[in-house]
Amino acid sequence: MVSTVVLQRVGDGVRAHLDDGTAHDLARAELPAWVAAHEADRPRWVWDEATRWYPALLAAGVRVERCTDLRLTHAVLRRSPHVDQQLLAGPGTDGWDALAPVVAEEATLFDLADPADELDPVAEHAAQQRALAASPQRGRLGLLLAAESAAALVAAEMQHAGMPWRADVHDRLLTELVGPRPPAGQRPAGLEAMLPGIRAAFGQPALNPDSQVELLAGLRAGGLDVDDTRSWTLREIDHPGIEPLLRYKKLLRLVQANGWAWLDTWVRDGRFRPVLLPGGVVTGRWAAQGGGALSAPAQLRGAAVADEGWRFVVADVAQLEPRVLAGMSGDTAMAEAARARDLYQGVVDAGVVATRAQAKVGLIGALYGGTRGESGLVLPRLARRYPAALGLVEQAARAGERGEVVTTRLGRGSPRPGPFGGGDDPASGRAADARRRSWGRFTRNFVVQGTGAEWASCWLADLRNRLWRLGDGRLTDRPHLVFFLHDEVVVHTPAGLADEVTAAVRAAAAEAGRLLFGDFPVDFPLDVAVVGSWAEA
DNA sequence: CGTACAGGTCTA
């Protein structure tokens, strides 16, 4: 019975190292069947990097339960202050540091030149295991490594399945907003028709709102005292031309970012498949490439439609980060407020502030380091009532200002700052202070955003396994994840299993809370919707 | 003429 199998590319083939010390050489084409046969033992598959292995397995219909993604785990261990870096050091360290995921499909054509082939996954795995075992935080770090690796599996599976996306619906939505698709290089008719009114309103017959420079000049020539053309700047101005101009800018932006060109580029065979990169952000959040997956516009989510006979289960956790802060600081008063479905209302009900809006800006200010305006006004009251929570982020900020590394709940370390500079003259001293405070805001947010990302990875990892057990057959025959964005998931499921999926999503959230915070009573209530289209959630 | 950057806007 093997518990670990390290996979390594050797020439054109694959060498599988079992933990009984034996190794098996396989042809590349034999791998999926071999993995499928051994998956019955539920081993942990260890590979250099999931995007170099898992897509081909999924394409062959093979799903694995567990893996170690050495690139991701290496990155975590390298930056964690809880790890003795000497134990990780070796001749391959620089190579592992530099290893990048395979993003473009064409990259696989250049397999032969892949720098990953120079790396030794067996040696790296052994070094990582030694470093982990020697860490005083091995429990939490081990959980983080497992969660990070599971996230790599989720990302590959989501790309494999794709988000159902109806090009015809998308086209209809666009047409309703700006008219039918125009010839390349032309404005849609709906936008073109808005121009005369806007130009007349500002008395600028040649005004071109598509150019920021021309728009700014035109508005100033028309008598408006503005220094930029941002929406929130223009919104403050009382002028009859502003409303149609803002409407024009919003529609133009929509067409430019998610119009027909987006559809042509990113939707194939009824699926939207962005490249998703777990751990792609320093805080541990996922990054994405292609199709602007991190900013999928709410306005067009109606084009995401579940297949015939299928449904979406859309779930998001409200106010994830304040809840995470309550858990990691052990602040029982804030956990009490988090018992409410709406944490901000919980703060109001506790008599800390008068309105929900105050609770929201106050807490967001605490997480981001805002001190101005409304946020600054209510901060002292929050600090009195929630000393542990506010103290934790305050300490993280001070540590960052001193140039120290801060860590998340599970031990992800923040990057080290560059030199803050400074000098004898007042100007450079002020600049250095500004950089210090700026870095403090970053570390303040790092501990919370990063722990939020850890909670989300644990949620995903557990949910993934629950979903698998709900169905039969291949991944895309069963309920499966199709989208994830920081604190929101979309599951595509046969309609008959939607209720079970809903229960699974909730159970996984509860499990994630236990994994991170043990018995500490902080809730992570979900908003869950079973819908036919993403827009209905 | 290709690249880099500024400005802007979308997401959590």
Added chain:
DNA sequence: TATCTAGACCTGTACG
């Protein structure tokens, strides 16, 4: 007296 975290990505424009 300070423009509050993390991203992606589009266009127009300046630059080498």
